[in-house]
Amino acid sequence: xxxxPRETVSVWxxxxxxxxxxxxxxxxxxxxxxxAGASIPTAYSLLFKGAFGSAFAINETLTRxxxxxxxxxxxxxxxxxxxxxxxxxxxxxxxxxxxTFFGTGLVTLPPALMVPFLVIMGALAGGALxxxxxxxxxxxxxxxxxxxxxxxxVVLLMVGYLIEGPWKDPASLGWPQAASIIxxxxxxxxxxxxxxxxxxxxxxxxxVIIWLMMRFTVxxxxxxxxxxxxxxxxxxxxxxxxxxxxxxxxSGGLAGIAGVSETAGLKGYLTLDLSPGFGYTGIAVxxxxxxxxxxxxxxxxxxxxVYVGADAMSRAVNIPTYIADVLVGVSIxxxxxxxxxxxxRIRWRA
Amino acid sequence: MxxxxxxxxxxxxxxxxxxxxxxxxxxxLGELICERAGxxxxxxxxxxxxxxxxxxxxxxQGGDLWTGVLFAACMGAVFGLLHAVFTVHLCLSxxxxxxxITLFASxxxxxxxxxxxxDATTPPKIVPFQPIAVPWLxxxxxxxxxxxxxxxLTYLALLVVPMVWYVLFRTPVGLAVRMSGENPVAVEAQxxxxxxxxxxxxxxGSAFMAVGGAFxxxxxxxxxxxxxVNGRGWICVxxxxxxxxxxxxxxxxxxxxxxxxxxxxRAQQSAGAFIPxxxxxxxxxxxxxxxxxxxxxxxxxxxxxxxxFRRGERV
Numbered sequence: 001x002x003x004x005p006r007e008t009v010s011v012w013x014x015x016x017x018x019x020x021x022x023x024x025x026x027x028x029x030x031x032x033x034x035x036a037g038a039s040i041p042t043a044y045s046l047l048f049k050g051a052f053g054s055a056f057a058i059n060e061t062l063t064r065x066x067x068x069x070x071x072x073x074x075x076x077x078x079x080x081x082x083x084x085x086x087x088x089x090x091x092x093x094x095x096x097x098x099x100t101f102f103g104t105g106l107v108t109l110p111p112a113l114m115v116p117f118l119v120i121m122g123a124l125a126g127g128a129l130x131x132x133x134x135x136x137x138x139x140x141x142x143x144x145x146x147x148x149x150x151x152x153x154v155v156l157l158m159v160g161y162l163i164e165g166p167w168k169d170p171a172s173l174g175w176p177q178a179a180s181i182i183x184x185x186x187x188x189x190x191x192x193x194x195x196x197x198x199x200x201x202x203x204x205x206x207x208v209i210i211w212l213m214m215r216f217t218v219x220x221x222x223x224x225x226x227x228x229x230x231x232x233x234x235x236x237x238x239x240x241x242x243x244x245x246x247x248x249x250x251s252g253g254l255a256g257i258a259g260v261s262e263t264a265g266l267k268g269y270l271t272l273d274l275s276p277g278f279g280y281t282g283i284a285v286x287x288x289x290x291x292x293x294x295x296x297x298x299x300x301x302x303x304x305x306v307y308v309g310a311d312a313m314s315r316a317v318n319i320p321t322y323i324a325d326v327l328v329g330v331s332i333x334x335x336x337x338x339x340x341x342x343x344x345r346i347r348w349r350a
Numbered sequence: 351m352x353x354x355x356x357x358x359x360x361x362x363x364x365x366x367x368x369x370x371x372x373x374x375x376x377x378x379l380g381e382l383i384c385e386r387a388g389x390x391x392x393x394x395x396x397x398x399x400x401x402x403x404x405x406x407x408x409x410x411q412g413g414d415l416w417t418g419v420l421f422a423a424c425m426g427a428v429f430g431l432l433h434a435v436f437t438v439h440l441c442l443s444x445x446x447x448x449x450x451i452t453l454f455a456s457x458x459x460x461x462x463x464x465x466x467x468x469d470a471t472t473p474p475k476i477v478p479f480q481p482i483a484v485p486w487l488x489x490x491x492x493x494x495x496x497x498x499x500x501x502x503l504t505y506l507a508l509l510v511v512p513m514v515w516y517v518l519f520r521t522p523v524g525l526a527v528r529m530s531g532e533n534p535v536a537v538e539a540q541x542x543x544x545x546x547x548x549x550x551x552x553x554x555g556s557a558f559m560a561v562g563g564a565f566x567x568x569x570x571x572x573x574x575x576x577x578x579v580n581g582r583g584w585i586c587v588x589x590x591x592x593x594x595x596x597x598x599x600x601x602x603x604x605x606x607x608x609x610x611x612x613x614x615x616r617a618q619q620s621a622g623a624f625i626p627x628x629x630x631x632x633x634x635x636x637x638x639x640x641x642x643x644x645x646x647x648x649x650x651x652x653x654x655x656x657x658x659f660r661r662g663e664r665v
Contacts, residue, residue, distance in 0.1 A: 003441065003660065036465060084445045132639070140646035143591070145392060145445055147642065149584045150635040157635075161628035283449055320464035322457050329396075329454030333432075336442045336450065 002347045009343055017342040018288045018295075021335035022302070028334075029327050038317040050312025051305035057312075059194030063266065065297075065304035067092065067275065069203040070258035071282025072289060072296040073210050074126075078251035080214065080291050081227045083137070083244055085130065087148030088255040089279025090155035094129040095122030095259025097159065100167065100178045100270045103185040103263075114184040118260050119202065126256020127249040129155065134248035138241040152279070160272055169269065178270040187265035199261030204297065206254060211293040223247050255279065277325075281307075284328045287335045303328060363612050364496030369570060371608035372507040373398070376562030377586035378593065378600045379514050380426075380555040385590055386518060387551030388531035388654040389437055392448025394559050395583030396455030397429050401560025403459035406567035406574045407466065409476045419503065419564055426560025429455050430553040438548045441658035452583070460576060473573035479503050501569045503561075508601075510558075515597040527551050531652035534659040544659050559583070581635065588638035592645050595652060603641070607634055 030040045051061045071088040078085035085091075098121040109117055129151060136142035162178065169179040187198040214220035222243045225233040234240050262274050285303055289295035310324035377398060384391040391397075405422030409415055429451060436447040467474065479501035488498040518524035526547050529537045534544040562582075567574050585607060593599035614630040 001439065032461060079446075086449060136643060136646070140643065142642045142646050145449075146584055146587050146591075147639055150581065150588065150638050153581045153584075153635045154632050157628040157632045161626050164628075165626055280449075280453060283446075284453070287446065318468070320461050320468075322461035322464060325457030326454065326461050329450055329452075329457050332446065332450030333436065333454060336436065336446060337440065340440060340442060 002349055003344045004347065005344050013342045014290075017338040018290060018299070018335055021288065021331060021338040024334040024338070025327050025331040028330050029323055032323060032326065033319055036317075036319045038319055043313055043317055043319060046313040046316050047306070047309035049309070051309035056194060057308065059191065059196050061301065061305045061308045062200060063195045063197070064308055065300040066197075066199040066203050066265070067258040067262050067278040068281055068285050068300035068304050069207060069297055070254050070261065071278050072285030072300050073203075073206060073293055074251045074254035074258070075282045075286035076289060076291040076293060076296055077210060077214070077223070077254065078247055079227075079286060081223045081244055081247040082230070083134070083247050083251070084145045085133075085148055085248065085251045085255075086145050086283065087130065087133065087151050087279070088251075088258075088282045089275060089277065090148070090152035091126035091129050091252045091255035092259040092262070092275050092279050093155045093159050094125040094252075095256030096263040096270050096274055097155075097162070097259070098122045098125035098256065099181065099185070099260040099263040103181040104179040105182055108182065108184060111184045114182075115187060115198070115264070118181075118185050118264055119257055122256040122260030123253035124256070126254070126259065127252035129256075130248040130252035134245050138244055156272070159270065163270060163272065167270075176272065180269045181264045185264050186268065187261065195266060197261075197265035199265040202257065202261060206257070207293050207297050210250075210254070214293060219243075219246065255282070281328050284332045284335075287332050290335075290339060303331075358613075361491075361495040363609075363616060364493070365499065366612040366615070367605065367609045368496050368500055368508075369504060369608075370611050371604050372504045372569070373562040373565045373582060374586060374589065374604035374608060375507040375511060375601060376558050376565065377583060378589045378604055379510060379597060380558030380562065381586050381590045382593070382595055382597065382600055383514065383518070383527070383555035383558065384430075384552050385655055386531045386595055386652060387527045387548045387555075388534065388652055388657065388659070389434070389548055389552050390444045390448065390656055391430070391433055391552060391555060391559075392445060392587065393429060393433050393451030393455060393556070394448075394586055395579055395581070396452035396459075397426050397556050397559040398563030398566075398579045398583045399456040399459045400425050400429060401563030402567040402578055403463055403563075403574055404560070405564030406476060407463070409568065410474060411466075415479055415568060418568060419561055422560045422564035423557040426563075427553040427557040429560075430556025431549070433556065434549040434552040437658070438545055438552065441660060444656055456579075463574060473575055475572040476568070478567075478572040479569040503565050503569045507565070511597050511601045518597065528652075530659075531654050534654050534657075538659075538661065545661075548659070559586075562586075585634055585638050588642050591649055592638075592641040594645065594649055607637065610634060610637060 033040055033043045050057060052058055074088045099118050102121050103118050133144045133147040136147055137144045164176045167178045169177055190196045222238050225238055226240050226243045230240050258278060263270050267274060281303055285296055285299045288299040306327055307324045310321050313319060314321045377394060381391055381394055401422040404425040405418045408418035408421045433447060433451050436442045437444045481499045481501050484498040488494045518528060526537060526542050530544050530547045537544050563579060566578055589600060589603045592603045610633055614633055618627050618630050
């Protein structure tokens with residue numbers, strides 16, 4: 001078996017790669033669905049209806065996609081520079097901690113200032129969590145995957161301690177949760193009905209900003225150059241360490257905003273189930289988007305639809321909801337394959 | 351402080367340490383074998399979950415304990431093969447593939463568990479491996495209980511360390527594995543198939559990881575819980591770096607961490623009043639990061655770790 005690069009890769013071929021990956025993932029999950037004893041067309045049409053079948057469903061799907069857009073952007077920026085930040089989950093909670101610390105009465109500003117203030121504080125907290133892993137990578141060559149993963153567990157335990165101990169809301173009837181974000185800091189809802197909130201606007205805004213930055217600024221160019229070939233970038237005068245550190249701060253910041261948006265926009269207060277793995281799903285989002293910040297938006301909506309739809313489907317035909325997580329895992333592997341096949345061809349030789 | 355010394359002197363503490371160390375030994379050795387061949391296997395967390403679920407499920411469905419361990423190992427090897435096809439044959443990113451395998455393997459385990467046991471509200475139990483007291487030796491003070499009244503899988507874990515060392519450092523197969531991780535071109539020049547060596551190493555390593563997971567549900571506990579592996583896989587990856595890719599040191603590092611966990615459980619009971627339990631639970635993760643910092647300057651990575659090998663390509 002020989003793998004050789006294609007001379008030219010058409011836009012069509014490159015653009016279709018994630019679509020093939022999604023199809024392959026759906027087919028693999030269909031095997032599990034039929035094992036569960038459900039008819040595949042019924043199951044998938046239930047999934048689709050659950051995600052897009054009514055105004056309420058669409059509202060819920062979009063709401064669920066907000067944190068995924070942020071974590072997807074966080075991962076896509078980091079992976080562009082080949083900085084493997086797997087800690088978006090922890091950074092999300094760091095952002096939520098910052099929102100809770102500043103947003104529950106410590107600071108009171110008019111809403112027009114309070115919301116941006118919380119967002120900035122959340123971003124700083126998310127970035128701060130990456131300082132240790134990124135400095136370890138740039139200065140001691142310690143693999144960032146393991147350090148960011150391990151920090152996820154540390155942050156989650158920290159959240160558990162704070163909301164069961166010093167930050168516990170006395171009015172919560174014994175449930176471990178922090179006090180509610182004050183009214184000035186709450187992100188307004190966008191529609192009269194449903195939970196869709198202002199976080200979506202921030203998420204879309206950030207997607208455009210990050211796209212512009214990656215495409216048209218020197219910093220974006222440096223990030224891409226370091227990711228393509230760090231040695232060549234170094235020779236051409238780019239400060240590789242500084243670029244990697246900057247990338248990490250942007251990435252951590254984006255994941256931190258996800259935490260602010262979930263706390264101040266959706267739940268209203270910090271709990272331990274704030275994120276059912278949005279940080280990890282963000283990796284699948286970024287991979288399906290082929291690390292393109294604008295494509296992160298549809299990829300996030302797609303995976304959020306899978307989660308929302310899988311809930312509805314599993315209620316109706318008795319398939320465990322873990323099918324959605326399986327699909328997320330499979331899609332990462334499938335997109336790796338399909339993107340490679342769009343750029344290389346495999347020739348079988350004796 | 352005297353509490354602390356008291357803990358160290360109890361036989362129960364040492365027995366717990368040796369028990370807790372077993373999954374770490376299997377996981378760390380598994381990762382070590384993969385990385386020695388030049389492949390980072392971040393699927394470890396998911397593969398341990400697969401092992402934990404499949405081994406337990408085998409016994410729960412009426413199978414025998416040892417065939418359950420074998421079944422878990424085979425399932426681990428299957429996921430190892432998947433990782434090898436992606437990273438070794440298709441030369442895809444080892445980082446992203448590993449994370450993908452972890453997400454896929456763990457969610458698939460949960461899916462299968464829920465499929466086979468849809469209405470289980472309290473996790474059903476099996477009869478796990480029982481401790482076997484070695485005659486005479488188990489009567490020794492402290493060491494006796496710690497080292498010689500363990501379950502069969504723990505004895506296996508302790509036996510496997512010198513075996514892996516012997517195979518890696520004293521046999522031609524081990525030499526081929528280590529060279530594939532250092533200088534694959536030289537291996538190819540010897541007429542040995544690098545891709546086959548790496549594939550084999552990843553499969554064997556993944557089987558080890560799965561047995562480590564199986565230990566948790568079949569010897570340590572007697573049921574399968576969600577989130578049971580709980581980052582142990584990642585700790586194993588850190589331990590491999592801490593051990594500088596040496597089996598003996600891996601055992602030492604694993605013992606250190608297991609001891610820490612055993613102390614932590616006991617200290618929670620005595621010091622739990624002033625220190626919240628979450629801080630004790632943080633210890634292994636924080637220590638893993640510290641361990642990597644301490645070893646960072648001294649580590650000599652296998653030179654071809656993370657570097658895919660394409661036959662006939664100039665280096």
